[in-house]
Amino acid sequence: MDTPTLLTHFRTHDVPLELSRGGEPVWDDAELHRNARLSDPEGYALLALVPGALPWQRARVLLETLAASRDGLGEATRAPLTKVTRALMFGLPPAYAITALLALRRLRANHKHTTRAIVTFVLEHPDADALIEARRPALIDCFEHALGKATARACARLVTEEGGGDPARPVAGGDGDRQAGRDAGSAYLRRSLLRFTADPAAAIVRLRALYGPGTYGAPAPQEPPAPLDPVTEQPPIVTSTNRGDIAATLVHLYRGGPAAELRPALAGYVAQATRGLPRLAANVALVLDTSGSMRGYGDREWAVMSQAMALRLVLSEVCERLTVVETGGTAQAPAGSADLAGALLDALGTGPELVVIVTDGYENHLPGDLARVAATLPRAGVTTPVVLCQAAFTRGDDLTLRDPAPELPRRPFWHQDDFAALLPWVFAHVGEGAEWIRTTMLTRLEGGR
Structure with a gap:
């Protein structure tokens, strides 16, 4: 399958x-x-x-x-x-x-x-x-x-x-x-x-x-009585701080908020988001874009970077082994451009079973390089699956011109609620992911999440 x-x-x-x-x-x-x-x-x-x-x-x-x-x-x-x-x-x-x-x-x-x-x-x-x-x-x-x-x-x-x-x-x-x-x-x-x-x-x-006579023209119920998907937040106006508790806390941290109060809260939100999820028994490498475009500016400053970091924190709790390769600076101090192709090769050098690239899609260092490297990997005998998770500001962002490697499987995310669907899709690309999905969905059936 x-x-x-x-x-x-x-x-x-x-x-x-x-x-x-x-x-x-x-x-x-x-x-x-x-x-x-x-x-x-x-x-x-x-x-x-x-x-x-x-x-x-x-x-x-x-x-x-x-x-x-x-x-x-x-x-x-x-x-x-x-x-x-x-x-x-x-x-x-x-x-x-x-x-x-x-x-x-x-x-x-x-x-x-x-x-x-x-x-x-x-x-x-x-x-x-x-x-x-x-x-x-x-x-x-x-x-x-x-x-x-x-x-x-x-x-x-x-x-x-x-x-x-x-x-x-x-x-x-x-x-x-x-x-x-x-x-x-x-x-x-x-x-x-x-x-x-x-x-x-x-x-x-x-x-x-x-088998009775019935009533002509009676209206039929339209909504499911027990919806399968969890209720998600739908803010009428998207801001940097209403995209989930993890990202919102990170935004406040990056903007200089009181770390003594925010860091324990952050740990609590990550624990809440990952509670009940099984561990993925696989070696995963994460390429994290920390370039200037991830930071953003104005009202959107830190929004995309915080969502990418939220995913990183969740992966660190769910994956038994997670190696992170940052490119473009650090999460706290994004600077310059991200060498996504070079970071991908560095990540592959750690011997992972799966590589996850998290980026906003702007490849401002040697544009097209990631696509060329991704296309070359199979010919070089590299069979490690590579997926691209694209951080966006809203669900409606136009990402058509922000696809640095069209050959790679790609999926966008903008809110913490997206992780419930994003994680199964990411983990499906590695052999151990099938058991992770099975266990997670069985837990849902039993009302565990």
């Missing part, structure tokens, strides 16, 4: 998953998803939880994971897959999840885990009542595919008849025949439906509503 390619694809390929007139799912990247799932079913599914993955890509992962058989997979793999599918069903906007579930019917996927997932969505979704009102035909299609049309409708008849197999509804007069009928109905419901539910009483109520 090509993890870096998948993560980039999940973040950039925003094409809807559609159902054709004939009912077949239409998705132009089906082969990419299928090959990834075949290579590593659990790792593939967990990648959908990485912050920044697009909803339509997550819907594809939900479809691919539910459509595939789990024969031959051990419980250690099945359990995370079940948790991932539940997280995706409740973490996606409902319309996206419903499209994926409808596609399962067109693919005739009817595994036991598929049935359980569909029943869970239809009858246990936090917004199930509103969804049933607004999307009744689609949900009935999904439900009848999960149980089989005859079984689903038999269950519906049982719960809508008087007494209807519902143990919570009393039988008037103690009539023996009616009691026996209710007992038989209850047994049928348990065998055919309720064993797939966590709350049988609520499931029965919602099943009645699903």
